[in-house]
Amino acid sequence: MMPVTLAEIGEECIIKKIGGSPEVKKHLEHLGFVVGGIVTIVSRLGGNIIVNIKDSRIAISEETARRIFI
Numbered sequence: 001m002m003p004v005t006l007a008e009i010g011e012e013c014i015i016k017k018i019g020g021s022p023e024v025k026k027h028l029e030h031l032g033f034v035v036g037g038i039v040t041i042v043s044r045l046g047g048n049i050i051v052n053i054k055d056s057r058i059a060i061s062e063e064t065a066r067r068i069f070i
Contacts, residue, residue: 001016001017001069001070002069002070003065003066003067003068003069003070004039004041004049004051004065004066004068004069004070005049005062005065005066007041007070008041009041009042009043009044010040010041010042011040011041012038012039012040013038013039013040013041013070014036014037014038014039014070015033015034015035015036015037015038015039015068015069015070016035016069016070017035017069018033018034018035018067018068018069019067019068019069020067024064024067028064028067028068031053031058031060032053032054032056032058033053033068037053037054038053039051039052039053039068039070040052040053042057045059047061047062048060048061048062049061049062049065051065
């Protein structure tokens with residue numbers, strides 16, 4: 001298990017765990033980041049990571065991305 005920040009661009013990964021406070025977990029859940037979900041890294045821009053999840057592109061900070069384990 002590793003944070004999504006270590007995944008390669010274009011790599012399709014399955015989310016295994018969401019860390020952080022209950023508020024952070026809830027926020028990520030509302031964005032579509034749930035255990036068992038598939039996330040694909042699109043690109044990295046200035047400390048942010050752009051991912052595809054549930055047919056949507058979402059930009060999240062690297063700090064937030066470190067709480068998503070694949």
